Amino acid sequence: MNRHHWWRDAVIYQVYVRSFLDSTGDGIGDLAGVRAGLPYLRKLGVDGIWLSPFYPSPQHDHGYDVADYRDVDPVYGDLDEFDRLVASAHRLGIRVLLDIVPNHCSSEHPWFREALAAAPGSPERARFHFADGRGPDGSEPPNNWHAMFGGPAWTRVTEADGRPGQWYLHMFTPEQPDWNWRNPEVADEFDQVLRFWLDRGVDGFRIDVAAGLFKHPELPDSPDPEADARTRDSVNPLAWNQPEVHDVWRHWRAVCEEYTARDGRERLLVGEVSVPSAREHAKYVRPDELHQAFFFDLLGAPWDADAFRKVISEAMQDIAGTGSTVTWVLNNHDQVRTVTRYGEPAEGSGLGAARARAAALLMLALPGAAYIYQGEELGLPEVVDLPDDVLTDPIFRRTGSRARIRDGCRVPLPWSGQASPFGFTSGAEGAKPWLPQPEYFAEYATHRALADTRSSWHLYRDGLQLRSALHQLGEGTLRWLDTQPGVLAFARGDDLVCAVNFGTAPVPAPVPGTPLLSSGPCRPGELPGSTAAWWIDGS
Numbered sequence: 001m002n003r004h005h006w007w008r009d010a011v012i013y014q015v016y017v018r019s020f021l022d023s024t025g026d027g028i029g030d031l032a033g034v035r036a037g038l039p040y041l042r043k044l045g046v047d048g049i050w051l052s053p054f055y056p057s058p059q060h061d062h063g064y065d066v067a068d069y070r071d072v073d074p075v076y077g078d079l080d081e082f083d084r085l086v087a088s089a090h091r092l093g094i095r096v097l098l099d100i101v102p103n104h105c106s107s108e109h110p111w112f113r114e115a116l117a118a119a120p121g122s123p124e125r126a127r128f129h130f131a132d133g134r135g136p137d138g139s140e141p142p143n144n145w146h147a148m149f150g151g152p153a154w155t156r157v158t159e160a161d162g163r164p165g166q167w168y169l170h171m172f173t174p175e176q177p178d179w180n181w182r183n184p185e186v187a188d189e190f191d192q193v194l195r196f197w198l199d200r201g202v203d204g205f206r207i208d209v210a211a212g213l214f215k216h217p218e219l220p221d222s223p224d225p226e227a228d229a230r231t232r233d234s235v236n237p238l239a240w241n242q243p244e245v246h247d248v249w250r251h252w253r254a255v256c257e258e259y260t261a262r263d264g265r266e267r268l269l270v271g272e273v274s275v276p277s278a279r280e281h282a283k284y285v286r287p288d289e290l291h292q293a294f295f296f297d298l299l300g301a302p303w304d305a306d307a308f309r310k311v312i313s314e315a316m317q318d319i320a321g322t323g324s325t326v327t328w329v330l331n332n333h334d335q336v337r338t339v340t341r342y343g344e345p346a347e348g349s350g351l352g353a354a355r356a357r358a359a360a361l362l363m364l365a366l367p368g369a370a371y372i373y374q375g376e377e378l379g380l381p382e383v384v385d386l387p388d389d390v391l392t393d394p395i396f397r398r399t400g401s402r403a404r405i406r407d408g409c410r411v412p413l414p415w416s417g418q419a420s421p422f423g424f425t426s427g428a429e430g431a432k433p434w435l436p437q438p439e440y441f442a443e444y445a446t447h448r449a450l451a452d453t454r455s456s457w458h459l460y461r462d463g464l465q466l467r468s469a470l471h472q473l474g475e476g477t478l479r480w481l482d483t484q485p486g487v488l489a490f491a492r493g494d495d496l497v498c499a500v501n502f503g504t505a506p507v508p509a510p511v512p513g514t515p516l517l518s519s520g521p522c523r524p525g526e527l528p529g530s531t532a533a534w535w536i537d538g539s
């Protein structure tokens, strides 16, 4: 039997640094704030944290536009503060993952500035995708690709002589030029960046847009540009999921192994992988590639037993079936929070909250690893009524529509008290969080959640404790049990049965006896609607 690898069943907590805890009083969370919050995370019982990007950045996409990959933006602290954070986390047994952004940088990155100043065809431009435009005067973009955040994927530059010149490619905003990974200088630079942070003691990286990096070498037109424009998914087969990207992950894995060989600590690479099928997804987690890749299909599934069963079965067959581990996720900083996503306006807010708790218990019972997004453990809903003038998401700016905006899941966390800033910022009175917190956040404050044993926080904490007590629950497989329609139940070895009632009326429980853990009150022999429960051997 293989030695157990910690990451295979790890539960990692995503810290959106800007919105976690502000130690300086400027209304923006920072690394010292994360350090102050570590005891809270230790109590919750997570294995590690993933820090959203804190590098120097003009913040056009909240740090996913990196101007310097080897430093900390002064808004978030400095390298000394970073070192203190890693040391404190390690003392508490919490591993630290950084968010690395290799598909694109900031238009303020020195190499991009050099590229703008250099001539067409220069080595400086060859680090990015510069191309001549189409049409007689080159005034049309080089191809018909759309950017993920709206508008064309190309922007035209002004050359040194003041005339309109070449175009550069950006799959997100114009402030995020895409790197050209066919240029070995780019690969070498990222090799050095990885080592810079590994030398500072980090435990791994969450890799942004990990199915990106390479584009079709000829940058041809997309056959169905309308489909690409309609969806934010990586459907343009010429811009995403090119086979060459796997060589990069093999190399990065080898770098991690090199560090492990030195000190015995296993590092973790987790990719943000959006690809069309679980089978394609599985390629990213081959034994010599990424350790984990977020499996977003669970997050994308509607609240429906058949939909959940389908995505879970596919993941178990196509991903876990190859010997790797599935990485489950229900929330992150780009998605409407589960409480709101699963809610039905006509039925009041309680339904979404109950379903979100049930989904969490289901996720924690599945074999594999799981990620929790900050505030999920508090049962925070999406803030849906932020006024237009406070929105910062570039998607809003570029599409003019609120439909896909992400500010609502990024509102700073409530920690204590009855009024904003709810302990989020330690600044003088009147300090304002960078996004306004609604009054009802008082109900969700961490102090309140810790004191109330019926809170979502306690459900997550108990689920995590039981998960680790059942040792390696993340390993192995699951066996579906027969149930009535609208109910899912599965067994994990001899240890655990998990059942979820997706309907609203109670059903007979699939297992006799009182569950050891449930997402809502349960009577023996009955599983209420919108509820999940765990029966543990002998309970």
Ligand code: NOJ
Binding pocket: 061, 064, 101, 172, 208, 209, 272, 333, 334
């Ligand atoms: C995915 C990140 O999660 C998202 O927040 C970001 O805007 C895009 N990648 C671009 O970096």
